Amino acid sequence: PSGKLVQIEYALAAVAAGSPSIGIKVANGAVLATEKKYKSLLYDENSTHKIARITDKIGMIYSGMGPDYRVLLRKARKLAQEYQMKYQDLIPTSQLVEKVASVMQEYTQSGGVRPFGVSLLIAGTGDEGPYLYQCDPSGAYFAWKATALGRNHVNGKTFLEKRYNEEMELEDAIHTAILTLKESFDGQMTEDNIEIGVVNSSGFNRLTPSEVKDYLAAI
Amino acid sequence: SIFEYNGSAICAMTGKNCVAIAADRRFGIQAQTIAHDFQRIYGMSDHLYIGFSGLATDVTTVANKLKFRLNMYMLRENREMKPETFMAMVSSLLYEKRFGPYFVEPVIAGLDKSGKPYVGSLDLIGCPMVTEDFVVTGTASEQLYGMCESLWEPDLEPEDLFESISQALLNAVDRDCISGWGGIVYIIKPFLGKKRSYLPNCVWLLTPILLEGIAFEVAVSRFWPIKGVEKMPLERNFFDQYSVFCVFGSVFGCVVVPLIAQSIESVILSAILISITANHLTRRNNSSTEK
Numbered sequence: 072p073s074g075k076l077v078q079i080e081y082a083l084a085a086v087a088a089g090s091p092s093i094g095i096k097v098a099n100g101a102v103l104a105t106e107k108k109y110k111s112l113l114y115d116e117n118s119t120h121k122i123a124r125i126t127d128k129i130g131m132i133y134s135g136m137g138p139d140y141r142v143l144l145r146k147a148r149k150l151a152q153e154y155q156m157k158y159q160d161l162i163p164t165s166q167l168v169e170k171v172a173s174v175m176q177e178y179t180q181s182g183g184v185r186p187f188g189v190s191l192l193i194a195g196t197g198d199e200g201p202y203l204y205q206c207d208p209s210g211a212y213f214a215w216k217a218t219a220l221g222r223n224h225v226n227g228k229t230f231l232e233k234r235y236n237e238e239m240e241l242e243d244a245i246h247t248a249i250l251t252l253k254e255s256f257d258g259q260m261t262e263d264n265i266e267i268g269v270v271n272s273s274g275f276n277r278l279t280p281s282e283v284k285d286y287l288a289a290i
Numbered sequence: 291s292i293f294e295y296n297g298s299a300i301c302a303m304t305g306k307n308c309v310a311i312a313a314d315r316r317f318g319i320q321a322q323t324i325a326h327d328f329q330r331i332y333g334m335s336d337h338l339y340i341g342f343s344g345l346a347t348d349v350t351t352v353a354n355k356l357k358f359r360l361n362m363y364m365l366r367e368n369r370e371m372k373p374e375t376f377m378a379m380v381s382s383l384l385y386e387k388r389f390g391p392y393f394v395e396p397v398i399a400g401l402d403k404s405g406k407p408y409v410g411s412l413d414l415i416g417c418p419m420v421t422e423d424f425v426v427t428g429t430a431s432e433q434l435y436g437m438c439e440s441l442w443e444p445d446l447e448p449e450d451l452f453e454s455i456s457q458a459l460l461n462a463v464d465r466d467c468i469s470g471w472g473g474i475v476y477i478i479k480p481f482l483g484k485k486r487s488y489l490p491n492c493v494w495l496l497t498p499i500l501l502e503g504i505a506f507e508v509a510v511s512r513f514w515p516i517k518g519v520e521k522m523p524l525e526r527n528f529f530d531q532y533s534v535f536c537v538f539g540s541v542f543g544c545v546v547v548p549l550i551a552q553s554i555e556s557v558i559l560s561a562i563l564i565s566i567t568a569n570h571l572t573r574r575n576n577s578s579t580e581k
Contacts, residue, residue: 158363159378166367 078186079179082135082208085188089134091221091255092121093248094192095231096203100241100271101194103132104248106256108264122268122277126151129164129195130268130275134221135208136188143187147171164195168204168212176210190220194270201270217247223255230254241271245286253290262287292393295320297468298343299430300330301458302399303442304407304423305451308479311339311399311409312459314430315472317346326471334360338376338400339476343428344414345393352392355383373400373408377418384416391415395427405480430469433462448477 092105105121121140122132125147133140150170154162171191179186191206205220206212217235219227234247245267253260262283269276278286297318302311317328331341332353340356342349359379363371371379380396397411411425412418419425424442426434437458446454456475463470 157379157382158375160372160375163367169366 076179076209079209082186082188083190086135086190086208086220087222087224089136089189089221091219091223091227091252092132092134092192093217093219093227093231093251094132094194094203094205094215095217095235095239095244095248096194096201096215097239097241097244098237099201100196100244100269101201101203102241102244102248102270103130103192103194103268104245104252105132105134105266106252106264107266108258116263117280120266120277122266124275124277125167125193126155126161126195127274128161128197128270129167129193130270130277131194132192132266132268133189134224135190139187140189140191143171143174143189143191146174147193150174161197163197163199164193164202164204165199167195168193168202168206172206172210172212175206175208179208179210192218192220194268195275196270196272219251226254227251241269245269246289249286249290260287293344293395294429294468296344296346297466298330298349298428299426299434299459299463299466299469300341300343300397300428301424301426301434301438301455301462302341302397302409302411303438303446303451303455303458304409305446305448307401307405307407308448308451308477309399309401309407309409310448310451310455310475310477311341311397312455312473312475313341314428314459314463314469315474316468316470318468318471320468323471331474331476332357333476334376335364335370336481337402337478338371338373338398339478340376340380341397341399341427342394343397343431344395348392348394352383352394352396356380359383370403372402373398373410374402374420376400377410377412377420381412381416381418384412384414388415397425397427399476399478401478401480428469430462430466433465434458437462448479452477 090106090108092103094104095102103122107116107121109116121137122130123144124130125144129151131144131147147167147170151162151167154160154166171193175187178184186208188208190208193204193206195202203215203218204212205215205218216237217231219231230251231247234250239247248267249260249265252265262280265283267278267283267286269278297316298314300311300313302309311331313330315326315328315330316323317325328346330343330349331339333339334357340353342352356379360371360376363379377398380398384392391414393414395411395413398409400408402408408420409425410418410420411427423444424438426438428434441454441458443454452475456473459473459475463473
């Protein structure tokens with residue numbers, strides 16, 4: 072026996088076929104970015120969002136199956152609130168990631184369910200500083216300085232390896248994230264077909280289309 | 291009343307960068323005193339203490355459950371728990387039993403990471419109360435309120451805080467028949483770091499030897515007291531002739547150095563060296579009297 076759990080392999084394949092997402096962590100914050108391309112002009116891009124807030128200080132993005140993502144998002148939000156109810160204190164990013172990863176692992180070992188077809192990028196800040204974590208369908212989680220998920224993630228990671236350095240500021244990180252997305256983007260990148268979320272000392276925020284437009288103009 | 295079954299008195303006070311928590315030690319069942327060493331105050335971590343008044347069995351049970359939850363938190367989160375968070379956790383634990391509560395009324399005293407004092411208390415179903423000055427609980431609570439109100443003042447140093455809280459407790463329990471029979475006080479101060487030597491211990495061991503050697507060299511080269519003789523013959527016992535300088539060297543090395551180094555090894559070595567020197571001095575004196 073090879074030791075592979077094929078259901079998890081299939082889930083990872085679903086992730087690798089999904090739209091690209093990028094996460095970069097720097098000294099004073101973190102950036103999450105993703106491609107949000109729709110097949111037809113008739114889609115209303117700004118009614119739904121991929122980058123989501125879990126708490127005031129933690130945000131999340133995914134690559135893979137959207138519906139599975141939304142289930143995990145609900146679970147993550149509820150877990151964060153339960154923690155807050157018990158301890159009257161905001162959940163640290165690492166704790167939330169452990170809880171979410173634990174949920175994902177459950178679905179690889181319970182009867183009648185399949186693993187989630189998403190890999191999550193969770194970025195947050197707190198007393199400990201900024202963090203960027205990836206959660207895989209298997210339930211494994213990794214802390215990253217910078218990473219790419221989804222289509223073209225190999226090229227994305229190579230690009231980031233060259234471009235990333237520890238002394239980057241948040242503004243440089245946003246710029247680099249956009250450039251990394253551009254590597255795997257066909258067509259024109261506009262403020263309506265990408266989404267950017269930023270974690271800084273005051274918390275997590277998704278950028279509005281007009282803010283994204285300003286960053287796109289700078290590249 | 292179930293709170294008057296065992297009887298208790300606990301109070302906590304804030305001081306200048308310190309907190310104190312005190313409790314009586316009586317364990318009794320209604321009128322009968324069974325023991326006078328009952329533990330009501332539990333140290334949850336270095337800077338977080340909680341005391342419980344009320345039913346003795348619930349005191350131990352809730353303390354153990356809290357320690358369990360605190361340990362799990364510290365293992366998961368790899369950090370110390372803040373007093374505010376601890377308060378929330380106690381409140382949550384007690385409210386879980388809202389319709390069949392634990393008959394305890396806890397008092398929390400602690401310092402947060404920056405050393406800021408924190409005191410608070412809760413009722414049996416977890417209603418938290420945080421105050422700037424003091425908190426009291428137990429069958430002697432009314433008496434404790436009176437005593438603490440009179441004796442507490444802001445910014446008491448640890449020694450003065452100890453006096454205040456002790457007198458508050460002692461005199462309050464003297465007016466309550468089911469609390470007393472001894473008291474225990476915990477003063478919690480911030481951890482200021484271990485006293486450390488400025489150099490590793492081995493260096494402190496070598497210093498007295500080095501100083502002895504220097505003293506000897508100085509003596510050999512400059513302070514040769516015997517007229518007409520250029521150099522001391524090597525066969526002679528060095529210490530006999532220049533014991534004054536050796537004593538100086540060893541006293542300096544062996545008394546001053548351990549005081550600075552604060553380590554037991556240098557003290558032991560100093561004792562050995564001083565005894566060797568004293569031994570030689572005695573032999574020198576003996577040999578001169580023989581002459």
